[in-house]
Amino acid sequence: MVRCLQPPARAQEPAGKDDARMRTWIGALAVATLLASSGCNSLQYMETEELWAHADAAFDAGRYGDAIPYYDEILSRSRENARAYLFRGISRERDSDALGAFRDYARAGDLGDPRGLLYRVDLALRSDDLAGATGDLGRLKDMGLRGRDRVAQLVLLATLRLKQNRPRLAAQNAERALREGEALRDPGAEPFLASARYTAAHAYYRLGDFQRAYEHFDRYMSSPEARQSPTDHYLHGLLAYLAGDYVAANEHLAQADPDLVDEAASILDDPSFGAGER
Known part of the structure; x- marks a missing residue:
């Protein structure tokens, strides 16, 4: 199962002038006071760069509900902003709004950001919506993913095959994710590699290959991503x-x-x- 899909690295918005950036942070307390007294309508008077700064700060602090109004305002100004849909989707999911997240991921994918579809597949699999996951993985197949996104795609495909009770195909896709992920030599890919090992272990267990299942699970448990729970x-x-x-x-x-x-x-x-x- 998928246990590791993490927020993507944010591409920075174009930098403004130094004085504008300084106003963003020096004015944070004043903006917070204004919001408290006048509500979210005051967001319409903020520069887009300021909206992104406050959204990113709230998101990075794990205050996902606080980040959402900023993404709402950004999207009211630009309905084609895939990045805003993606991060609002992640925020909504982590704020317990799975349906809203599902819609935002779909919109990000429609606007050309494959990460939106990756997140939507992950959410569909955790909801046991295998038909939805299959459809989005089919769309991803022709998008030419590379790097971490390609590894995530393979892990999600392995998870789907395991849920479809097709352990041999699950093992094959998990092994491929491991080969391609390890070749990246990218520390940021480690969560995907951990998930691939976890999935491979379950696939080999179902195939009766207990030695390979144990080897994969042993490596999973030695990774920083392992939960180390009593069940694990x-x-x-x-x-x-x-x-x-x-x-x-x-x-x-x-x-x-x-x-x-x-x-x-x-x-x-x-x-x-x-x-x-x-």
Whole structure:
């Protein structure tokens, strides 16, 4: 499953004169006071550069709901601004407005930004809208994606195949994402590589190739992107056990959810599962 689609790096808006940039930041407190007293209508009096500065500051601080009115005003001035649709979509999704995000991602994609479609596929997959994900991945196929976007496309395709119960195709696409992502030598691609390893591990598990499943999950768990949750430690230990590495299995299972460990021990009919040295 996709666990890592991150906000894209923002292309900077054209820089204005130094005095305009200074006014943007020095006037921040005054603008905040004005907004509090007169509401969002005051945004119409701000320069577009100021709107972007405040939107970016709110977005980067994780105040997604605060960023949305700025994107609204930017879009009221330019209905063809793909970047504003993309970042408003991300803000809406993180502010629990999935439907609004879905529409904004679609509009960004229609305006030629493939990242809008990538985000929409990610959202569709997490909502189990496989038909929607399939349609958007079909559109992306002819867009000639490169770099991180290409790796993200392959990871999303692998996730779709896994959800369609086609583990062999899922493994193939995940492996391709890993080859292309590692060749980039780009630290920014690591979240996509982690997701590819996670997906590959689940695909190989379904194929009964427990050794390869364990190898991929082991690398996933060593990445900074791994959540290190009790459930992840359980999966790590289970795959190690199935691959025949019982010492590693017990080490991982010691950090796992004990209820899951007990349940698996019963299913496997092996009371030593997760109980210490074999």
